[in-house]
Every structure is written in C-alpha cells, then in structure tokens.
Amino acid sequence: MPKETIVDIGCGQKNNLWLYGFYEEPTVGVDFCREFLQRRAGDGNLVTGDSANLPLVSNCADKVFVIHVLEHVDALSGTLDEIGRVLKSGGELTVAVPHKRFERVMGSIDPDYHGPNMHLRIVKEEDLTEELQSRDFEIEEVKTRGFWGAAYITAASFLHLKILKDRKMEAQSGYLVKGDDGQITEGVRGETGKMLKFARSFLTKNPIFSILDKVYPFETYVRAVKR
Numbered sequence: 001m002p003k004e005t006i007v008d009i010g011c012g013q014k015n016n017l018w019l020y021g022f023y024e025e026p027t028v029g030v031d032f033c034r035e036f037l038q039r040r041a042g043d044g045n046l047v048t049g050d051s052a053n054l055p056l057v058s059n060c061a062d063k064v065f066v067i068h069v070l071e072h073v074d075a076l077s078g079t080l081d082e083i084g085r086v087l088k089s090g091g092e093l094t095v096a097v098p099h100k101r102f103e104r105v106m107g108s109i110d111p112d113y114h115g116p117n118m119h120l121r122i123v124k125e126e127d128l129t130e131e132l133q134s135r136d137f138e139i140e141e142v143k144t145r146g147f148w149g150a151a152y153i154t155a156a157s158f159l160h161l162k163i164l165k166d167r168k169m170e171a172q173s174g175y176l177v178k179g180d181d182g183q184i185t186e187g188v189r190g191e192t193g194k195m196l197k198f199a200r201s202f203l204t205k206n207p208i209f210s211i212l213d214k215v216y217p218f219e220t221y222v223r224a225v226k227r
Contacts, residue, residue: 003027004063004176005027005028005055005060005061005062005119006022006026006027006028006061006062006063006064006065007010007026007027007028007029007060007061007063007178008026008028008029008030008064008066008067009030009051009054009064009065009066009069009079009083009088010030010031010032010051010066010067010068010069010072010073010170011026011029011030011031011036011037011040011046012031012033012036012173013035013036013037013039013173014039014082015029015039015040016067017067020065020067020094020096020221021064021094021126021144022178023188025043025154026044026065027044027045028045028046028056029043029044029045029046030042030046030047030049030051030054030055030056030156031048031049032048032050033044033048033172034048034174036107036173041221045122046210050075050192051066051069051071051073051075051078051079052074052075052079052081052082052114053078054082054083054085054086055068056086056155057084057086058085058086059085059087059088059089060086060088061082061087061088061091062091063090063091063092063093064083064086064091064092064093065094066079066083066086066093066094066095066096066184067088067094067095067096068096068097068098068174068219069149070075070096070097070121070123070128070218071103071119071120071122071123072118072119072172073119073121074119074146076121076123076193079189079218080131080132080135081135081192082180083135084135084136084226087226088226089226090225090226091225091226091227092140092223092224092225093137093222093223093224093225093226094133094221094222094223095128095218095222095224096154096156096183096219096220096221096222097123097128098119098122098123098219099120099131099144099146099150099218099219099220100124101216101217102150102153102154102216102217102219103119104122105153105154105216106153108158108182109154109157109158109161110157110161110169112169112184113169115191117165117171117172118169118171118172118174120152123218123220124220125142125144126164127220127223128220129142130225132144132222136226136227137224137225137226137227138216138225138226138227139222139223139224140223140224140225141221141223142221142222142223143213143219143220144213144214144217144219144220144221145213145217145219145221146213146217146219147212147213147215147216147218147220148212149218149219150216150217150218151216153218154172157169157176160176161176166178168215171209
C-alpha cells in the first residue's frame with residue numbers, strides 16, 4: 001500500500017500534530033519563517049513557502065494539516081484556495097484556529113496580540129465552515145476544545161506579561177520568550193503540550209470537561225474531506 005502524503009502548512013518550529021491524531025513527521029512541512037524551520041533541522045522535508053502560493057504540485061496530498069495558521073496569513077482566501085488545490089479528491093483536511101473567546105481574552109492581556117506580527121484576524125467557526133464548503137469540502141466534524149490549554153496559556157501569559165513583565169510574545173509563534181536577551185525558552189505552548197498529554201488521556205474522559213471546553217475553549221477544530 002502506498003504511503004500517504006501528509007502536508008503540514010504553517011508547520012512552525014515544533015511538530016505538534018500528535019495533538020491532532022498524527023504521531024510521525026509529516027511528509028512535507030511548509031512555513032514562511034526560515035528561523036522556525038532552522039529550529040526543526042533534521043525533522044524531515046521542510047520547505048520555506050507562502051501559504052497562498054504553495055511550492056507543491058496540485059492533487060498531491062492525502063492529508064493536510066493547517067494548525068493555528070489561518071489567523072496569521074496575509075491572504076486567507078488564497079490560502080484556502082491553495083489547500084483545495086494541493087489536496088486530492090477524497091483527501092482529509094484538519095484545521096484548528098484559536099477560538100474567538102480565547103482570542104479576545106488574550107488580546108486584552110497583550111496589546112500586540114492582534115496586529116501585523118501576530119494574529120491578523122479572528123477566524124470564527126461559521127465563517128471557516130462556510131469558506132470550506134464553498135470550495136467543495138464536506139465538513140465531517142466541528143468542535144470546540146482545549147479548556148485546560150486555554151486556561152493555562154491565559155494564566156501564564158497574564159503572569160509573565162502583566163505581573164512579572166519578564167517575557168514577551170514571540171512574533172508569529174505564541175511562545176513566551178525572555179524579553180531582554182531574546183533567548184528562546186520552552187514557552188507556554190511547549191509546557192501546555194506536556195500538560196495536554198495528561199489532560200487528553202485522563203481528564204477529558206469525564207463528561208464535565210466537555211462542558212468546560214464550550215465555556216472557554218482554546219480552539220475550534222474542523223475536519224473536512226475534499227469532494
């Protein structure tokens with residue numbers, strides 16, 4: 001059986017696809033930021049590219065992951081067009097964007113959170129699903145999730161940005177980094193990833209936590225199939 005081609009668009013500086021059901025390195029990781037890719041040296045086939053002009057042939061991908069990317073891109077419509085172009089018919093798309101409630105709280109903590117160096121837009125669930133359907137995608141699953149991640153990131157960001165004032169938000173990443181020397185640390189995202197391994201394996205099995213995911217979710221998760 002031929003191996004699937006997995007494309008991670010906006011792959012960033014760390015492979016977090018295990019949070020979305022994929023536990024290997026993607027076939028191709030694409031990101032516009034060379035510095036992020038340099039931090040992933042040795043992690044496979046990494047390509048510098050624009051999400052609205054992907055350096056990939058049409059109908060090449062069996063699965064595409066676009067994880068916390070659409071809020072950053074300059075050309076949202078062009079990016080969605082390119083996703084549809086590279087994904088095979090019957091191919092699966094996994095998208096995650098920060099939930100609008102989480103975005104608004106984070107924007108109140110960090111005045112630079114919404115701007116040219118971070119998030120250019122809040123991507124709402126209804127807008128995202130409508131855009132995908134207009135491009136001949138069939139929506140398979142939509143859900144809000146990640147209360148524990150949202151709560152932890154919010155608390156840690158408030159602590160470091162507002163009280164201790166010892167870190168800043170790294171552009172285009174969401175990591176908290178040391179402010180004076182620019183040293184990259186594990187950051188909130190990395191610490192949260194470790195916590196979520198526990199949360200997803202134990203805490204989320206309790207129905208009460210699905211209620212919390214609706215109250216203050218970290219992200220909107222969408223899974224769709226190209227017709």
